[in-house]
Each structure stands twice: as structure tokens, then as C-alpha cells.
Amino acid sequence: MTAPAARAKDRGRGTRGRIGIGIAVAALLVFTLFPVYWMVSTALDPKAVTRGSDLLPSGLSLQHFSTVFDKGNFGTYLLNSVIVGFGTILAAAVLSLFAAIAVARFKFRFRTSVLIMVLIVQMVPLEALVIPLFLQMRDYELLNSLLGLTVVYIALSLPFAIWTLRGFVQTVPKEVEEAAYIDGASWPRMFWSVLLPLVAPGLVATSIFAFITAWNEFVFAYTFMKGSDKYTAAVGIYQFFGENSTSWGPVMASSTLITVPVMIFFIVVHRRLGSGLAAGAVKG
Numbered sequence: 001m002t003a004p005a006a007r008a009k010d011r012g013r014g015t016r017g018r019i020g021i022g023i024a025v026a027a028l029l030v031f032t033l034f035p036v037y038w039m040v041s042t043a044l045d046p047k048a049v050t051r052g053s054d055l056l057p058s059g060l061s062l063q064h065f066s067t068v069f070d071k072g073n074f075g076t077y078l079l080n081s082v083i084v085g086f087g088t089i090l091a092a093a094v095l096s097l098f099a100a101i102a103v104a105r106f107k108f109r110f111r112t113s114v115l116i117m118v119l120i121v122q123m124v125p126l127e128a129l130v131i132p133l134f135l136q137m138r139d140y141e142l143l144n145s146l147l148g149l150t151v152v153y154i155a156l157s158l159p160f161a162i163w164t165l166r167g168f169v170q171t172v173p174k175e176v177e178e179a180a181y182i183d184g185a186s187w188p189r190m191f192w193s194v195l196l197p198l199v200a201p202g203l204v205a206t207s208i209f210a211f212i213t214a215w216n217e218f219v220f221a222y223t224f225m226k227g228s229d230k231y232t233a234a235v236g237i238y239q240f241f242g243e244n245s246t247s248w249g250p251v252m253a254s255s256t257l258i259t260v261p262v263m264i265f266f267i268v269v270h271r272r273l274g275s276g277l278a279a280g281a282v283k284g
Contacts, residue, residue: 036259043256048249064249065257068240074254076229077236080146081215081258084232087150088157088214089207095154096161096206097199103162104169115166122159130223137224144226152224153214161206168202169195208265215262233258 042048043064045057068074102108103115133152134143142148172195180190196203221232228239237254240247 039252039255039259042248043252045249048252049247051248064253067247068236068250068254068257072236072239072250072254073228074233074236074257077231077233078257080230081233084146084150084153085211085214087146088153088210091150091154092157092161092210093203093207096158096165097196097203099158099162100165100169100199101195104166105174115163118159118162122163126156126219130219133220134223143224144230145224146230149221149224149232150214152220153210153217156217157206157210157213160209164206165199165202168199172198211265212262215258 041057042051044060044062045051046061046063047058048064051057103111133155137143137145137148137152140148142151176194176198177190180194185193216234217232218234218238221235222238225231225235233254237251237258240250240254
């Protein structure tokens with residue numbers, strides 16, 4: 001085979017390879033985005049109940065969104081989710097960061113045992129914790145309380161956050177901290193000016209994980225809350241499911257209201273999330 005023929009053959013293979021990759025990417029996008037399209041289009045379809053398998057909605061209307069706010073009290077549920085979510089982020093970030101510093105920097109008895117116990121807690125299925133945590137919250141009189149639910153979500157978020165942040169703290173050279181001490185900095189000053197900026201990517205990643213845990217969780221929120229005014233948004237969707245029928249329009253509208261803020265949040269911080277998780281995994 002001559003050289004020009006060989007080059008032409010290679011170009012043909014390269015073109016076919018690019019086309020194949022393009023088709024695969026397009027198929028993956030359709031597979032990934034179709035549920036989102038179906039959710040949003042059904043939320044806007046005034047005849048969502050009778051839509052069936054039609055790909056296109058019968059029309060566009062905001063009546064289902066009005067229903068979830070006017071009749072479903074969904075504004076209160078979203079507010080409860082925001083309160084619990086941000087409370088979980090703040091508390092979990094502070095507690096996990098100081099715990100990670102303790103296990104990474106200080107030597108004490110049973111340090112390895114503490115780390116193993118943290119890892120074991122992470123492996124326990126959430127369903128196995130419902131009854132023990134329910135009894136504990138009942139004894140502390142924190143049932144039907146957003147504070148009690150926040151405490152539970154903080155406990156669920158801490159194991160992953162501690163393990164991730166521990167990797168970041170370990171990679172910070174001790175000489176950097178010692179140099180700050182030599183320059184006259186106190187521990188709080190060193191922590192704020194030296195250590196915190198270096199572990200900030202991991203703190204962002206763990207905070208996002210804590211937010212997702214609090215925003216999407218259903219079982220604990222439904223079990224611990226007695227009054228419907230204390231439900232979170234994830235539980236608020238459940239009211240549109242009937243025993244014999246389901247109001248698909250309000251279900252999809254409320255699902256859209258829950259999903260869109262999270263999607264926007266991910267688009268804004270996805271780079272920090274990816275780099276934080278990757279760095280924590282490699283450095284840990």
C-alpha cells in the first residue's frame with residue numbers, strides 16, 4: 001500500500017471514530033437529560049394526567065406550580081428545606097474541619113480506633129438508623145423540630161466530611177504552620193490565614209455533600225415530623241400521591257422546584273466539587 005493510500009485510510013478511520021464518539025455522546029446526553037425534560041414538560045402540561053406516552057405536552061401552563069404553592073403549601077416546605085440545609089452545611093463544615101485537624105495533627109490514644117469507627121458509621125445503611133435516632137430524638141424532645149432534623153443530618157454528613165478533610169489537612173506541611181508560629185501568629189491566626197485557605201477546596205466539596213444530604217433526604221424528615229408545617233420539600237411531594245391516583249402535574253411541578261435550584265448550584269460550583277473530591281481522594 002502506498003503512503004498516500006495509507007494516510008487516506010487513517011483519515012477515514014479517524015473520521016469514523018469521531019462520528020462514533022459523537023453518536024455515543026449524543027446518546028448519553030439523551031439518556032441523561034430525557035428524565036429532566038419529561039419532568040419539566042409534564043409540570044407545564046395542563047393535561048398532565050392524561051398525557052400518557054406523548055413526547056410533546058398538550059400545551060404550556062403554570063397552573064400546576066400555582067397548585068403546589070396555593071393548595072400544597074410548598075413555599076413553607078421549601079423554606080424548611082433551606083433552613084435545614086444551610087444549618088447542616090454550617091455546622092457540619094465547622095465540626096468536620098476541627099475533627100479532621102484533630103485526627104490528622106494530634107496524636108492521642110485510640111486515634112486509629114476513632115477513624116475506623118467513623119468509617120464504620122459511614123457504611124451503616126440509613127434504614128438501620130431510623131429507629132435508634134427516632135428514640136434518641138424523642139428522649140431529647142427534638143421530634144417535630146427543624147433543629148432535631150438538622151442535628152440528624154449533621155451526624156449523617158460528618159463521617160464523609162471528616163475523612164475527606166483529613167486528607168487535605170495531612171497534605172499541609174507542618175513547616176508552614178511552624179513558620180507562622182515563628183512569625184508570631186497565634187493558633188487562631190495561623191488557622192484563619194494559613195490552614196483554612198489551603199483546605200478550602202475540600203471544605204467546599206464536603207459542604208456540598210452535606211447540602212445534598214439535607215436537601216434530598218426523605219425517610220428521616222417524614223418519620224420525625226408530626227406536623228405538616230414542619231415537612232421539608234422532599235416530604236411535601238408525597239402529599240400529591242393518592243391511594244388510588246396520583247396528581248402527576250403537581251408532583252412534577254414540585255419536583256422541578258426542588259431540582260432546579262440544585263442543578264443551578266451544581267453548575268456554579270461543579271469545578272470546585274470535582275477538584276475537591278479528587279484532591280481529597282488522592283491526598284488522603
